[in-house]
Amino acid sequence: MDQSDNYVLERQVGFVMRRAVQRHIAIFSALIPEMTPTQFAALAKLCELGQASQNELGRLTSMDVATIKGVVDRLRARDLVTAAPLESDKRRLMLAPTRKGRTLYRKYAPQAAEVTRQTLAPLDAKEQRELLRLLERLI
Amino acid sequence: MDQSDNYVLERQVGFVMRRAVQRHIAIFSALIPEMTPTQFAALAKLCELGQASQNELGRLTSMDVATIKGVVDRLRARDLVTAAPLESDKRRLMLAPTRKGRTLYRKYAPQAAEVTRQTLAPLDAKEQRELLRLLERLI
């Protein structure tokens, strides 16, 4: 028997997680067509912090430097976030949500929570907690 | 209290899954730098089937038409897959792995299984089964 006969694509975590993420993104974009999950994550974290450098925001939202730059650029283009170089450290680009950004965040935060609910809807409450717990241990 | 105060990014399934997928991809590319998880998935499924149309392969690997085209194009460019229009249905592009593609698949299938093992390593055997079971129900 060939080794490769053991390999069943549908049973690999990577494949299953990719599909689960696809479904989640579909739910998100149905409930919040105005922005992507990534953009919302960055805006949410920035609203929570009040302000942060671009790099810092990237680390806290698990986006690498190139990715966070693109996301921030799009948020800035929509006037949801402002950016200004920091006087005390001219390498850093300090970001803050605009009034419009904060308003949008408050408007959609309940919807974003609903996205999580709908994503987890096939599971009962205990299973939902268990899934989150297991996923967190994979990180 | 503001509704948005309930929203904690780190507790949303979407965010946690994105991070888990990131870790998985990092493990994959460390163990199999020669191709991406997506390319391997397409190649694996095609080897399993023997042959399939591009559309069919896309459906079975959960890639939309534009995505599967890009993936197949890159596999063809590396001579891992051949493509030819089907005589009996000229809309369809029939794909098959080349000898080189099959060899590569057999070579890396054990590595790909190892990727799954390492990804799930933080969990014990029972937890691993539970996680897979829960994720599958989210799809």
Place this chain on the structure above:
DNA sequence: CATATTTCGTTTGTGTACAAATAGACTGTG
């Protein structure tokens, strides 16, 4: 204090991922 190292941001290039539009080929129904 001089410079090696680190940090931050940017740019470029490649690879998913999906929406929407298009063209060509097939199928079903009248």
Place this chain on the structure above:
DNA sequence: CACAGTCTATTTGTACACAAACGAAATATG
């Protein structure tokens, strides 16, 4: 048989995601 609807593949445009390389600024270390 005609032709409306469906299916397949392609193209275009936008948005993550990461690697690698770069310059500028800050820090550490000798």
